[in-house]
Amino acid sequence: MADIGEEKQFSRRDFLKTTGVFTGGILGGSLLGSVFMNQSQMLTDDDPEVSEESTSEDEAQNESMEARTFFSRSEDFETLAAATERIYPEDDNGPGAIALGVPYFIDRQMYGFWGQNSQDYSYGPFEPTSDTHGFQAKLNRGEVFLAGLRRLQELSMEEHDTAFADLDGGAQDELLRSFESGDVEIRGVRPETFFSLLRNATIEGVYSDPAYGGNKDMQGWKMIEYPGPRMGWAEDIESEEFMSLDPEGLRSYQGGGI
């Protein structure tokens, strides 16, 4: 199954390169539009200009969230996207992190209070190398992400002379594992701290409400058979049968729109 995931990921990535999505090229016209439609099972982040079918408000809202508001360099974002896809790859179960909008979810999380650690205790002195007291870095999470992603890219260039995003899945995994096990150094933060932030943020982007820009079209919820927030389950909670329902999000729970 891993092979299928990798194959899809790379065909998708090659496609993005040739059409210039990552390099900022403008898409349009019927030719490219039809290419997009042909690739639609692997491309869920349809460009609004070419995707005539995405007319619902929810989808339009999701698409407008596909812009970077924290990561400046597209190279950092490509590294991030590739790493999240290894953590939650596309496979027979359904889309992976990229198609679910996880890189954009993380971008927004880094821009907000959590990425800036603005509700955490941030006075010194600091002991960033402590391994017993949780997060002790002087860096905030956004800075940890940048430092970690750049170190990931640097090691990829050193060891493979290739950008992390262009490595094959096995090599990407190996590099990620060296961060997970603490075998590399990042100035100011433990590599495990960076990896666990990356891992957890990826999972959150897959499964949190689409209001945050991930879990695109609630496909994360569909895969895991989670129905989303509902008024309640008083009528169903004694049921012996498992209930697998189409998910609904916060937007519909709250009555969406004013």
Place this chain on the structure above:
Amino acid sequence: MAEELDKVDVVVVGMGWAGGIISAEMAKAGKSVVGLEKGIDKNRSDYVGVKDELRFDNRYQIMQNLTGHTVTSRNEIDETALPVRTMQNMQLGTDVGGASVHWAGATYRYWPYEFEIRSQTIDRYGADKIPEDMNLQDWGITYDEMEEYYEKWEYTAGISGEQDPLAPERNREWPNPPLKETPSLRLFKDATERLGLHPFQIAAGNLSQNYENPDGEQLNACMYCSFCTRHGCDFSAKSDPLATVIPTAMKHDNFELRTRANVRRVLYDEDSGKATGVMYVDENTGEEYEQPADVVVLAAFAFANNRLLMLSDIGEQYDPETREGVIGRNFNGQYNSAFHGATGFFENEQFNLYMGAGALGAAVNDYAADNFDHSDLDFIGGGAIELRQYGFGAISSSGNVPGDTPNWGQEFKDKSLHYAYRTLTIWYTSIAMSYWHNYLDLDPTYTDEYGDPLLRATYKFGDQERNIAQFGIERCHEIMEEMGADIIEDGNVPEEFNHVYSGGHYTGGVVMGDDPETSAVNSYLQMWDVDNLFVVGGSAFPQFGGHHPTPTIGALAYRAAEGIERYLEDEEQLVKAPGRKFI
């Protein structure tokens, strides 16, 4: 220069369950009361329509912002403590309603044995049963004395329960019938019954039906929507102070609530030996105020109660070297030695685990308190074994994978999708003891936004913690086997406390008792040293019982309210301590 305000009868610091109860009772009694809350104003409508796992479970929206201050932590008394910096590792309640807004609702009374644990352990097993390093103490109150206060709290809260077959008889039935039974709870109950144990439906602060409490507050029936723990309730169906005691207090003109009022000192007059009021900062403006009062009530979280006394230099700070002093002594709580058990993976069953309620669950108390013979066991006390159906969101459900699964990548994705709703966990809510080496004091290095020292927690496990965790894991494994799980994974016995203060169950430091040498407050939570200062809440627990703390905090708050009323009439120490001279 702080502006001095008009004197009131009672000033209450903190607006959670404890402060809400004191405020409501004093307001009903016609006293002038000011309630001071460091957080912002909140009411029920803040929690309507916000069923959002990321916001509440992962970003801890209703936990205290740690920007200005936190707690520092270490294991050994000669170690440098480090601050607990993030809400992932430090979950404190905040705002009006306090930690009570995000509680799950599980409601147990502590056992008669637990209130007299030292005496009863010695009576039954001999003094040698108590390890040398353990500060095992009676509470200075018996279960029989506590009964009426438990009952009062349970009726205010509208608890939904059924009689635990092993628990002492209650004077009155639970105010509401138990919550519904789900297939996972039935599986647990059937298995434990076959094993000769005594299952029952956990009493819940999630209401099984609409209810009007004795103060006239309306609570609604639970919808089992699953957004309970770490969330506020969408429907006013969880008993918390926002649905009960705070509105009751607010109905009285003699009660005034001030929010963003950060109390920094208790004002104390050496000559009279009395507290004269409190000093607080209005966090909207930075202006300082002095609020004089006849009675000062500290009803904040255990950490804040301790720190306020220490910063105000009231009472004698506990010193672990001499083992003298009482403030900060017997710091305890349910840390990661508690809640250990077994997880079962079921190949052929899929449960609707995304449905639930905070305290929806089943339990057995066969291994609680002294309900089983400890003669040949290397620990004392016990706890409940519980299966809870909180109602799990997608993020948390994605963590349900057998332990040999990688936690990312293809295999993780595949197995996490498969097992998300095929996984049940049961755990032992084991008792947590106090030791001479576990205590609270002021940190020498780290300060808050005003330059005041942070509170420092020094905490490590005794052998008891590891031994009781091992026992609990084994019992949970037996039950899970009987439940028919295909894969069973046992929890790990922790080596040492890891400085993660999640779960909200931290207590002690200003403990109650009948001896001023080993306790700071009497059984009315009145300070032995300062007759008009009452310190109410989890800070009073001499050690943690084998169950969740909220009902005992609520009951003790009603007890304290009775004491405060009596004090306002007689203005004296309410309990005559043996061996202590009173002028």
